[in-house]
Amino acid sequence: MDRLLVLLILTGVMFAKASYGQDAIQVISGVAPVDTAQAQHFTGVARVGGHFQAASPARTYGATVTFEPGARTHWHVHTLGQILVVTAGRGIVQEWNGPAREIRPGDVVVIPPGVKHWHGAFPDTRLTHVALVERPETEAATTWMEAVTDVRYAEALAGAAAAAGELRPSRAQQLFGEIAPELAELTDRVLYGRVWADPTLSPRDRSLITVAALIALNRPDQLRSHLALALQNGVSPSELISTIVHLAFYAGWPNAVTALQIAREVLARQ
Secondary structure, eight states: OHHHHHHHHHHHHHHTTTTTSSSSOOOOOSSSSEEEOOGGGEESOEEEEEEEEOOTTOOEEEEEEEEOTTOEEOSEEETTOEEEEEEEEOEEEEETTSOEEEEOTTOEEEEOTTOOEEEEEOTTSOEEEEEEEEOOSSSOSEEEOOOOOHHHHHHHHHHHHHHTTSOOOOHHHHHHTTTOHHHHHHIIIIIIIIITTOTTSOHHHHHHHHHHHHHHHTOHHHHHHHHHHHHHTTOOHHHHHHHHHHHHHHHOHHHHHHHHHHHHHHHHTO
16 A cells, blocks of 8 residues: 555646645546447446546646456557556456466556556456556557457456466366366356356346345355345345345245345345
8 A cells, every 4th residue: 555655646746736726625526427349449348537637748647447347448558658556356468478466456457668568457356547647748648449358358357367376266166166067167257257257137136136136046056155246236225125025025035034144244244
């Protein structure tokens, strides 16, 4: 966190007068307005908010970017480089022909000018970072390129874990990767890397659908992990309880009672 503090101090000094041409403090909301990032530059759902723009002669601008699980940028280049300050979640950054690196809250990512790269979230959690870019006088600040394929993304997930000095197997890898590695790979790459990343339904909606299905089917082991994931995806505890109560009338009282017991365990750990 020391690096984050230093960066924010330096950023404040840089912006203080040159950015706004006044002595008064300006507060820019980080929650509204929030726009869905341009789809042609992202895979999955990413949201951009809290835009700020330095006034002339300063040329720095930026925003807060939140990637839903599995979402990621396309490959791109920044003419004058970029700085990312990770504030929440867990993500990946990778340069062309370079190793994938895991990034977590408190990390500061310095991307040099002209380096082709991408960044985004892990399949099971959001990623939020503040992005700082300097706008050139005559060129575009960002040049967008091809998408990061599902295969490249899956390879990056494994590479990021290895680069962190620890192999963090996915839940699927832990449960059945040893006896059914192909099924585990399909779970990670297709189910979470593609289906859950499809922007047609939000991760929050997918979590509610999945939780409801697991309650109806009485699958307590899978329900436990998906209740925790639903909380990460923005479903409130009261919404989860209401879902269970609602399903008692459609999926059976015993299923709902079992689900409530599991929900109590999951919520107690939050």
